[in-house]
Amino acid sequence: MEQRRADNIAEQLEELIFNGTFSDGDRLDEVRLAEQFGVSRTPLREAFQRLALSGLVELIPRRGAFVRQPGPVELMEMFEVMAELEAVCGRLAALRITDQALEELRDANAKCQAAVEARDSDEYYAENERFHRIIYQQSGNNFLAQEAAKLHKRLKPFRRQQLRFRGRMAQSMAEHEHIMRALEMGTSDLAADTLRDHVAVQGEKFHQLMAALKSAAE
């Protein structure tokens, strides 16, 4: 026995849900997945529980585990909450941020810029995430930072799509500049508003994308 297969399985299942192998409403068959992963049902059931807590899976008693992808409405709601959480982080961070953290923000932003010019979207995502994560941390509120990071992670697969809009990357970079300036100046309300808009626009773009896909299908 190695150790903690259940965790590993939870991650793999998460990946399978994100990449679309399983989609909304699919029932996750315990026995089938068990032999597929080469384990017994026990660790799989543990993995289900873990996924249920992060919201990816719904556990219905006596019925099984069902994939639960958020619909457009729920997604918009989540983006709205994300925007507010980021705004709070920004407001607190503007007062509490350290010089060193500011330096790291500049670094992350510079690498973001480089990634945009190199058309390296993976690099862009990574550095963008670092940028936001620094702000969460610098809120000085660890609980808040964790909650923000949790939701950020959950929205990750949807944020990617929205960035395919023409010119969105450049616009996003400009917004980052404004955010940094607000943090440097320590103007908390401005930092909050700028961050809120920065995230809210992602929700908006996503909404537009959904609408476009829908009308294209008709």
Next chain:
Amino acid sequence: MEQRRADNIAEQLEELIFNGTFSDGDRLDEVRLAEQFGVSRTPLREAFQRLALSGLVELIPRRGAFVRQPGPVELMEMFEVMAELEAVCGRLAALRITDQALEELRDANAKCQAAVEARDSDEYYAENERFHRIIYQQSGNNFLAQEAAKLHKRLKPFRRQQLRFRGRMAQSMAEHEHIMRALEMGTSDLAADTLRDHVAVQGEKFHQLMAALKSAAE
């Protein structure tokens, strides 16, 4: 076999942690609890997972399940986040609240007032919770409402203590009045600020209480 013992056990354990039977750092012994509840280890482990997700228990691989009560610092952080979440709910609710919901708020508030006069703290807690829950709902953002309710529930046992401050109940009632007025008028920023302060002061009071207890112990 009845059905879903695991859920039941999770609830009971939650209660045991809240009422102080288990306190911070305690290890939850699988076998001991299993025979205590008259079940096998399997449903217990499921219950642990569920408690871990709500943050009451920390699961350390190969070590076991440990009770994880938030310390003073984390508690303050949680109250800060709660204050901000309520503020957001208030800001949105001020724009979206229905007349019927306003009526229900008035009703909950009146019953709160009656409970204060009757010195019925249980009733007060119940109606106070209803008051806040209505605001969560009226934010029009279901995801937000759920998150707010989740954190509200988690802070419940700590909120109770803080209300023992002299005159806190009356002050809280006055704050409720202000909140309602802001919601009636539809002034979202005012509603947000009033709610934020209303919750933040709870954190403050709690802080004072902790300090008082600490200095009394010296």
Next chain:
DNA sequence: CTTGGCATTCTTGTATACAAAAACGTTGAC
């Protein structure tokens, strides 16, 4: 007396076996 290594014991993680509930298909009655 202290410390390091080894063996024993205890506890967690996983597999398998069993029980009960829900899903499914078949058959029979109207």
Next chain:
DNA sequence: GTCAACGTTTTTGTATACAAGAATGCCAAG
């Protein structure tokens, strides 16, 4: 032909058995 009731099958929930890692204590060596 349709619908309902019953029996079969599948699938979930729980118990138990087993394997492996961590904790503990003992003994010996310095």
